Amino acid sequence: MPMDIYPTRKTIEPTLVFRRDPVVYGGPEDGPIDEKTLKEFGEKGFLTVEQLIDPVEVDRYRAELRRLLTDEELKGDERVVTERQSQEIRSIFEVHRISEVFAELAADPRIVGRARQILGSDVYIHQSRVNYKPGFEGKDFYWHSDFETWHAEDGMPRMRAVSISIALTENFVHNGGLMIIPGSHRTLVCCTGQTPADHYKESLKSQEIGTPDPDSLRLLAEKHGIELLTGPAGSATMFDCNCMHGSNGNITPFPRSNVFFVYNSVDNVCGEPFAAKTPRPSFIASRDFTPVG
Amino acid sequence: MPMDIYPTRKTIEPTLVFRRDPVVYGGPEDGPIDEKTLKEFGEKGFLTVEQLIDPVEVDRYRAELRRLLTDEELKGDERVVTERQSQEIRSIFEVHRISEVFAELAADPRIVGRARQILGSDVYIHQSRVNYKPGFEGKDFYWHSDFETWHAEDGMPRMRAVSISIALTENFVHNGGLMIIPGSHRTLVCCTGQTPADHYKESLKSQEIGTPDPDSLRLLAEKHGIELLTGPAGSATMFDCNCMHGSNGNITPFPRSNVFFVYNSVDNVCGEPFAAKTPRPSFIASRDFTPVG
Numbered sequence: 001m002p003m004d005i006y007p008t009r010k011t012i013e014p015t016l017v018f019r020r021d022p023v024v025y026g027g028p029e030d031g032p033i034d035e036k037t038l039k040e041f042g043e044k045g046f047l048t049v050e051q052l053i054d055p056v057e058v059d060r061y062r063a064e065l066r067r068l069l070t071d072e073e074l075k076g077d078e079r080v081v082t083e084r085q086s087q088e089i090r091s092i093f094e095v096h097r098i099s100e101v102f103a104e105l106a107a108d109p110r111i112v113g114r115a116r117q118i119l120g121s122d123v124y125i126h127q128s129r130v131n132y133k134p135g136f137e138g139k140d141f142y143w144h145s146d147f148e149t150w151h152a153e154d155g156m157p158r159m160r161a162v163s164i165s166i167a168l169t170e171n172f173v174h175n176g177g178l179m180i181i182p183g184s185h186r187t188l189v190c191c192t193g194q195t196p197a198d199h200y201k202e203s204l205k206s207q208e209i210g211t212p213d214p215d216s217l218r219l220l221a222e223k224h225g226i227e228l229l230t231g232p233a234g235s236a237t238m239f240d241c242n243c244m245h246g247s248n249g250n251i252t253p254f255p256r257s258n259v260f261f262v263y264n265s266v267d268n269v270c271g272e273p274f275a276a277k278t279p280r281p282s283f284i285a286s287r288d289f290t291p292v293g
Numbered sequence: 294m295p296m297d298i299y300p301t302r303k304t305i306e307p308t309l310v311f312r313r314d315p316v317v318y319g320g321p322e323d324g325p326i327d328e329k330t331l332k333e334f335g336e337k338g339f340l341t342v343e344q345l346i347d348p349v350e351v352d353r354y355r356a357e358l359r360r361l362l363t364d365e366e367l368k369g370d371e372r373v374v375t376e377r378q379s380q381e382i383r384s385i386f387e388v389h390r391i392s393e394v395f396a397e398l399a400a401d402p403r404i405v406g407r408a409r410q411i412l413g414s415d416v417y418i419h420q421s422r423v424n425y426k427p428g429f430e431g432k433d434f435y436w437h438s439d440f441e442t443w444h445a446e447d448g449m450p451r452m453r454a455v456s457i458s459i460a461l462t463e464n465f466v467h468n469g470g471l472m473i474i475p476g477s478h479r480t481l482v483c484c485t486g487q488t489p490a491d492h493y494k495e496s497l498k499s500q501e502i503g504t505p506d507p508d509s510l511r512l513l514a515e516k517h518g519i520e521l522l523t524g525p526a527g528s529a530t531m532f533d534c535n536c537m538h539g540s541n542g543n544i545t546p547f548p549r550s551n552v553f554f555v556y557n558s559v560d561n562v563c564g565e566p567f568a569a570k571t572p573r574p575s576f577i578a579s580r581d582f583t584p585v586g
Contacts, residue, residue: 140542172519174519174541214546217546221547226465247544248467248543248544249541249542251540253511
């Protein structure tokens, strides 16, 4: 195995490693994102789209989400992740295979076109899910870089993947929306600790291994600040695989739901995990590298 | 005992009761608050002051807070409330008696003048405390009306008290600041359940009895919305005793601390609890009705 340029979960002390990969691989001529927005994506590691899907589409996807949340056939399915305490559904993975309605959205040119443009190649779906964060007692998601986990546990070699989160409910300042540390995508916080067997079963509910240490996090947050992303249902945020992000809990009555797709470049397909004994199951980290869209 | 016009913790079903008391008792001529702001306070139940104390004062109070957090003499003092899990200090009560520095602030004319103006009489301190909400793992405070507890457990007869929260750290949108439902002060959500003995020992850490039911809360939030209060260190929020308020958790590295004083009208002093066997200790609910300032 060649030397690991992103050696997370391999060091005794937390380490900050500079990104060795581009952020934006394509140009303004390659897709719907304009030059200014593309440049901002390179600098901040994310971009927002005020209205990616229209209100009629929002209604359709919300109805489909409601259907899935009560679908008897999904009861006990390993792709359904529940809250640790209340057993309420928190996420449904591989939703583009479970639902034709969401499969269509995952292949939508408005989304795939942007992903291709950022990654400069054809793309495949590394992961898909719908998230449902109830009101009153929505739990937080602690800070993490997705790439840290995808590299360590899924064998994703380089930083050439992008996520999109499409809001199906309004994100206010007060109901636990996505927080990103802008600019954090240029630094990988290498975490300490070893990946336990079947780590995903716990980490999808509440992650401990693979989360940044407080000092690194404080350093990034004090340098760059924190942005809380708000917007109406139908708005979207695309963010680089190595953005440090998380979300606070939600005691308001307003639930939050969104649909989430991860696109990886077909030139960056996953191999053996870099810091785990066995790869995670394919419903979390796809091994089907067929281009989408 | 006369009929209780605010019968919380006495009904089987949650009940919404209209406020029977004024919100603003004084006029623009009675103090530093201008007519427009006073009117807004009446409508929304709160007001904000962009810079109540200046940066030099902020530094002084922060230094005093740090001193208190590590004061050996306060170890084991019942006035110090710790987090349920981590045992970190969450609040120090009766801080105007523990600290001369905070006693001075509690009697400051900029604060007491406003409290007198709103309540239309001399005022005394019903409760004082400093709150410290650490970064990374600051817990939420669930929704509640202070008056609900003060009436039920402290014997406060009418709605004629006002709180002030003075920020000693910046309140961002993302670090678990105070949320208020504007206009909620005109409705008392009467809660169900009976007050257990020594309820305060648990309720100061995490309240269950005396919190509103989800349906009432949803109704208020959908009618009025939710405001999240942000501002620099030195800014302040004054809010009516019956405002429905709470705060989300805080996973950011930015801690939050504030100092909090409650002024009650000398014409509204506390008697026997309306819905508890014994009143709470005087460090939480003062029985010293001497006017302040």
